[in-house]
Amino acid sequence: MKIASYLRVVRASAWYDLVVTAGFATPWTYALVHDALSTLGVLPELDPVQTLYANLMGSVVVVWAVLRLVRPLVLHGLFDGVARVLFTAWQGYALAHGAPRFLWLFLGVEAVFGVLQLAPWGRPGTELRGPLVR
Structure with missing residues (x-):
């Protein structure tokens, strides 16, 4: 994968995160x-700790x-990919323990991103390995 294409994916995942999570911030x-x-x-009733x-x-x-x-980097994509593996795992755990089924939609997007x-990091010779901060 070319660096420019990879950074488009990094930006797209950032836009998704911004749109989906902005409402959780306050x-x-x-x-x-x-x-x-x-x-x-x-969903459980709102309480101060959940909020x-x-x-x-x-x-x-x-x-x-x-x-x-603002500053998409190849390294950001690597770390974001790892974070999405964790989010996917915890969403799967929540689903296995009775979380509402709509969570599958979020899990699917997390897994895809x-x-x-x-x-690309698993492919030998990928051009992403060298320029982690470009």
């Missing part, structure tokens, strides 16, 4: 997101997404 927007997602499946964790996750992911949009960002 208590007020998370309440709206929670209400909307509740129409798709049963705190949603806000922490949302804030970190929004900042990470903006970094990848994870594969797109990690697969």
